[in-house]
Amino acid sequence: MKLWLKQTLITLFVVLLSVSLCLYFFVARETKSLLERACIAGNHETALFAGHLSTLNRESSVSSDSDPVVRQALLQYTFDNHARLLSSGSTAWSLALDGQYLSNASLYHPLSVLPFPEEAESASMILRKSNTPVLISARRLDVLNLTAVIYRSADISDTYAHIDELTRLAQLALLGCLLLCLLLLPAVLRRTLRPLRKLTEITEKIAGGEYDLRSGLQAGDEVGDLSRSFDHMAETVQQKISDLEETSRRRELLLGALTHEMKTPMTAILGFSGSLLSMPLSEKERMEAAYEINEAARRTDRLSRKMMQLISLQENPATLKSTVGAGELLDKVRQTLIPAAEEKKITLKAEAFTDTLTGDPDLLFSLLSNLTDNALKASPESTEITLTARRENSSQILSVADHGSGIPADHLALVTEPFYRVDKARSRKLGGAGLGLSLCQMIARTHDGTLQIESEPDKGTTVSMIWPGEEEAE
């Protein structure tokens, strides 16, 4: 069941039930009130008539101890005169004495219909005669030493017609309420729920791939809150999808580049091993072929090691908080790379301006090794490479500065991409795979830091890893 229909039916039920109960209460109260008012009016008129007749006690010349026949005749005469004046089409008067009519103008035999108890002052009764509602009112009358009863018979069809009219109006009000609810409720509820329909449409479109869509509803009610939450969720989902797509694209590129990089050493291995197997070679040629196969295998090994490190960092980007001796770290890297530096008569200089650094020792060693290795490859003979460790405010900095060929400005943004090389021929000749700086950037990110590269062609390059760390205690 649709929400608007459900809400319409529930509201309709509640409204109709409430209106019905109110109408029942109102009609019942009005019916009782109208009937009571009719009785009171009848009693009042009878009392007035009795009041008029009781003036005989003081105004007539006939005394209370006169002949009863004379008194009865006077009473009857006075009653008839007054009754003629008071009677109308719907009202008739009767006078009874000792259970007998002295005078009767009513068609409804009030004496037999409403027996009057001796001790009663007044009485009234509604009855139906030939489907006509009749109100009989009676009043005791003590006059001229006689005890009589005045009866008033009144047709109260008007009161009943009024009640019927009231009932019909109540029925019409209920029907009107039903029609009004049927017309207004669906329209109002559909309008209220319009934002939800819009949200549904947008959800379907987003599910269909339109991730940049937003509901943009600014209402201050619950639907507005839902809309804002929905937009926030869509924003997060879009960001996640964008990140996943970027990661997927990078992996594809990495895989493509890896396959391409593997081809070169594999071609060398296949070529030289084929020559060894199929061609008659001299001892020197065989040694050369074996050397080339060995070199290609070493390159493949280096490539696979760096790839393993890269993948490991991508999958486990944990931030480590070990304390590392800065001087020891620089010396260790220096000692490892001194043989390579000596080949080119390059001086490796280590300067530690802080005692300790915070981070993963192996990753920091790997970072410095890679940066120094790159610097050695880029530096000409008899130059100097400086490894520095220092702290600035709440940052830690490890940097390697060389006086090599430098990196052109248009390559700076791309050198951290996997397998990217500024000079492809020279890099491959020197055994580089273009993964060193990518690995360094990964290490920097793992430490919540950044890799900063400053370079000027033919003057040198300084690569620094800057990452947060508490200031060293004095």
Place this chain on the structure above:
Amino acid sequence: MSRKSILAILVILLLVTASLLGLPRMVRRIEEQTESAPVVVTCTPDPFLSGE
């Protein structure tokens, strides 16, 4: 339209019908109650009869 909707609509129609038909019946019952018994008042001081 689902079964629940039809059931809900039937309940509302039943309510409306019962209300429409019940109203005259209730009025008739009040009238009958009023008609069934006479109202008798005893010992009521009557200002019109105290003229002696």
